[in-house]
Structure formats: structure tokens, C-alpha cells
Amino acid sequence: MVFFRFENKWLKEPDLEETVIDGWGANDNIAIVDRVARCANKLQKWGKRKRVKFKQEIEECVCEMEALRDNQGDAENRRFQECSDRHATLLVQEEGGCIPTRRRLLERYVDCDVYSPLCEDEVVEDDVHTFFTCVSAQSSWQAAGLSSVLGSAACQQGSVTDKVFALCRNEDYATIGRVATLLWSI
Numbered sequence: 001m002v003f004f005r006f007e008n009k010w011l012k013e014p015d016l017e018e019t020v021i022d023g024w025g026a027n028d029n030i031a032i033v034d035r036v037a038r039c040a041n042k043l044q045k046w047g048k049r050k051r052v053k054f055k056q057e058i059e060e061c062v063c064e065m066e067a068l069r070d071n072q073g074d075a076e077n078r079r080f081q082e083c084s085d086r087h088a089t090l091l092v093q094e095e096g097g098c099i100p101t102r103r104r105l106l107e108r109y110v111d112c113d114v115y116s117p118l119c120e121d122e123v124v125e126d127d128v129h130t131f132f133t134c135v136s137a138q139s140s141w142q143a144a145g146l147s148s149v150l151g152s153a154a155c156q157q158g159s160v161t162d163k164v165f166a167l168c169r170n171e172d173y174a175t176i177g178r179v180a181t182l183l184w185s186i
């Protein structure tokens, strides 16, 4: 028996379908339990290769940004921006939609209260609340000396992803690094 966990980020990978079809083997005369087992097996191996690829790509982006950051030319700046966007996309794809906020837990039929337990007012605990507007998140931003960055993120419309993208575009490399560490620890 193969145990594996399906990961949402896989859905964005173009060769996922191919892997499932291959594992399923529609034209092979085999029992359904064997099909499922074969699919699981193929997906597990494929997922392992993807994880390695993701990690490599993230590292490549970081290396290239490091190499480019002291250059002042237009071409270098453009390339830096491309790397930075790609880096943000990879990080979001790697972690996207998996934070167990109360809103998400309720959507997945977990019996719990939707309001943030840390805030006095009844505020729904979603991704944006967790990272940006919760009292405990705000004191973390403050403690990290990033209150002004939080202020500019708060002005951005949209999801956590949109806000993080906007930060990556507007802040310098060192600040983005500190923000990433902060978001990670929240």
C-alpha cells in the first residue's frame, strides 16, 4: 500500500494530468484497486521529483537576486524584478492555500468558531487577518520594526498573495527577507 498526500500546488503543474492518466491505465485490464494503487505510486514518485525541482528553482532565484542586487543597470533591474516575481510565485505555490485559518477549517467542515480568538472584536480569522490585521500579527510586525511596511501592505487591495507581491515590488531586498522571515514565524 502506498501512502501519499495530494498537494494542492500540484494542480498548477501541467504534467499532472499525464501522470494520472498514465497511472490509471485506461486501456489496461486491471482491477480498480490496482489502478488506484498504481496512480498513488506514480504520483508519489512524481511529487518527489517536483519537490526537488521547486526547491532548486527557489534557490536559483535567490542566487540570481543576490548576484544582481548590487548592479544598477536597467537590464539588471528588470532581471531582478523577474526573479523576484518568480520567487514570490514559487513561494506562494509552495505554501498557497494551506494555512489552517478558522475560515478555511470551517470550509472544510471542521467544527470551530470563525472568529479570531486573539482579537476582542468579532473578526473573521482568514489569511489576511492572520498575517496582517490580527492584533497578534500587528505586534509581531511592530516588534520586527516593520510597522511602516505593514502600513503599505494594508493599503493594498486583495489577498495575502497580492499584498506579498506588492511588497516584493516596492521594498528592497533586505526588507523582503525580513518580511519573509516574519510571515514564516507568524
Ligand SMILES: [Zn+2]
Pocket (backbone or CB within 6 Å): 116, 117, 118, 119, 123, 129, 133, 134, 135, 136
Ligand atoms: Zn485576530
